[in-house]
Amino acid sequence: xxxxxxxxGVAWSERFDDEVAEALYPxxxxxxxxxxxxxxxxxxxxxxxxxxxxHQLGVPPAPILPGERGAPGWPQGIAGSITHCEGxxxxxxxxxxxxxxxxxxxxPNEPLPPGVLDAISLPEExxxxxxxxxxxxxxxxxxxxxxxxxxxxxxxxxxxxxxVELREDGTFSAKLLVDGPVxxxxxxxxxxxxxxxxxxxxxxxxxx
Ligand SMILES: CC(C)(COP(=O)(O)OP(=O)(O)OC[C@H]1O[C@@H](n2cnc3c(N)ncnc32)[C@H](O)[C@@H]1OP(=O)(O)O)[C@@H](O)C(=O)NCCC(=O)NCCS
Numbered sequence: 156x157x158x159x160x161x162x163x164g165v166a167w168s169e170r171f172d173d174e175v176a177e178a179l180y181p182x183x184x185x186x187x188x189x190x191x192x193x194x195x196x197x198x199x200x201x202x203x204x205x206x207x208x209x210h211q212l213g214v215p216p217a218p219i220l221p222g223e224r225g226a227p228g229w230p231q232g233i234a235g236s237i238t239h240c241e242g243x244x245x246x247x248x249x250x251x252x253x254x255x256x257x258x259x260x261x262x263p264n265e266p267l268p269p270g271v272l273d274a275i276s277l278p279e280e281x282x283x284x285x286x287x288x289x290x291x292x293x294x295x296x297x298x299x300x301x302x303x304x305x306x307x308x309x310x311x312x313x314x315x316x317x318x319v320e321l322r323e324d325g326t327f328s329a330k331l332l333v334d335g336p337v338x339x340x341x342x343x344x345x346x347x348x349x350x351x352x353x354x355x356x357x358x359x360x361x362x363x
Contacts (some may be wrong), residue, residue, distance in 0.1 A: 156169060156192065156345065156350070156352055157169050157245045157247065157259060157261075157313060157341065157352055157354065158344075159343075159345060160259075160325075160342075160344070160345060160352060160353070160354035161247060161343075161354055161356065162356055164213070164248045164249055164253045164254065165247055165254060165257060165356060166208040166209070166211035166212050166247065166248050166249065167203070167208050167242065167245065167246070167247040168204040168207035168208040168211075168245065168246055168249075168359075169204060169243065169245035169246075170200055170203070170204060170205075170243075170244045170245075170353075171242055171243055171297055172200075172242075173196045173199070173244075174194040174200070175200055176237045177199050177200070177202060177203040177205040177206075179199060179202060179256075180217075180218035181285060182200075182218045182220055183202060183218050183219070186220060186221055188303070192232075193277050196237035197244060200213065200239070200244040201237040201239050201242065201244050201246060202219055202236075202245035203223060203244075204244055204245055204247035205217075205219050205227070205235060205248065205335055206235060207233075207246075208235070208246050208247060208248045209230065209233065209248055209307045212228055212233070212248060212249070212250060214233060214238075214248075217230050217236045218350060219235075219237075222229075223309065224305065224311075226302075226305050226306055229248065231338075232250060232251050232252070233248055233249070233250065234248065234250075234251050234254050234255065234256050234306065235247060235248035235249070235257060236257045236258045236259045236299075236302045236303065238259045238260050238261045238302075240261045240262055240263055240297075240330065240350070241263055242349070242350070243350055244261075245259060245261060245352075246259075249268070249356070251359065252359055253358070253359055254356055254357060254358060255307060255357045255358065255359050255361060255362050256303040256306050256307050256355075256356075256357040257302075257303055257349055257354070257356050257357070258298075258300060258301065258302030258303030258304070258340075258351070258353045258354070258355040259262065259302065259353070259355075260296075260298035260300040260302065260340075260353050260354075261295075261350055261351070261352050262291050262294065262295045262298040262350070262351045263349060263350065263351070264346050264349050264350055264351045265291060266289070266290060266291060267290045267291050271290070271294070272290045272293075273291070274314065275294055275297060275314040276290075276314065276315075277315055277318055278301070279318065280293055280319055282299060283320065283321065287300055287321075287323045288323075288342060290344065292321060292344060292346070292351055292353070293319060293321065295344070295351050295352070296319050296327050296329070296342060296355075297314055297317065297319060297329075298352045298353070299342055299353040299354055299355045300312070300317055300319070300340050300342070300355055302325050302331050302355075303313040303340060303355040303356070303357055304317075304335070304340075307335070307336040307337060307357070307362070308335045310338055311347075312333070315332070316331065316332050316333045317329045317330065317331055317332060317339075317340070318330045318332060321344070323328050325343055325344055325345055326341070326342065326343055326344075327337075327340055327341075327342045327343070327344060327353070328340070328342075329341075329342070329355075331350040335363075336362050336363055337357060337361065337362060337363060340353055340355045340357065341355070341356070342355040342356075
């Protein structure tokens with residue numbers, strides 16, 4: 156599914172279960188040692204997906220440790236992103252000389268809990284919500300944006316610091332309302348089988 160949202164040159168792997176024979180590296184074991192089983196499963200399958208995707212780029216398997224603010228630490232020369240939600244895990248990776256950053260997000264295709272929309276959106280974004288553009292989709296687009304933003308900017312981006320325009324054709328754009336290494340993002344979305352997926356890619360020549 157996630158492959159439908161990605162341009163050529165971006166490798167991906169996804170799973171709808173945790174039936175993977177994945178041995179974590181000792182350094183990864185250490186960071187997940189005290190986690191509850193659900194967190195352990197998503198972390199482990201996320202790493203499995205990441206290593207599958209890296210293999211497609213010819214990158215040998217390596218530990219992928221959570222770094223600053225939880226951002227995954229990719230091998231030298233690689234941009235990547237991991238997502239997981241109930242029933243779905245995925246990782247996408249690309250060579251940095253082709254893509255400066257990537258961000259992906261998966262969500263259950265269900266309405267946001269009451270009150271969340273106001274906290275994660277601008278008034279003009281709420282105004283565009285309609286039959287094809289609903290609250291969870293806006294949220295997911297912003298999560299993808301943050302995951303692509305953070306490795307570039309190395310700082311927080313608030314939900315109100317990017318203005319997202321969702322389009323019915325499965326694309327979206329975001330304008331950054333703060334200074335940073337990019338002025339905006341282009342992304343794609345799809346909704347299928349109870350899942351919502353969004354992806355953002357920043358071409359290597361797309362930085363300011
Ligand atoms: C970090 C965050 C984006 C994760 O999204 P999520 O929907 O909760 O969870 P997902 O399963 O989709 O993604 C989790 C993965 O995101 C990745 N991630 C976590 N922090 C990250 C960061 N700072 N930068 C990039 N990727 C990050 C990790 O790989 C993590 O999985 P792992 O811990 O197993 O490696 C979210 O929790 C968050 O903090 N959002 C607030 C910031 C934001 O979205 N701003 C909006 C700007 S418009």
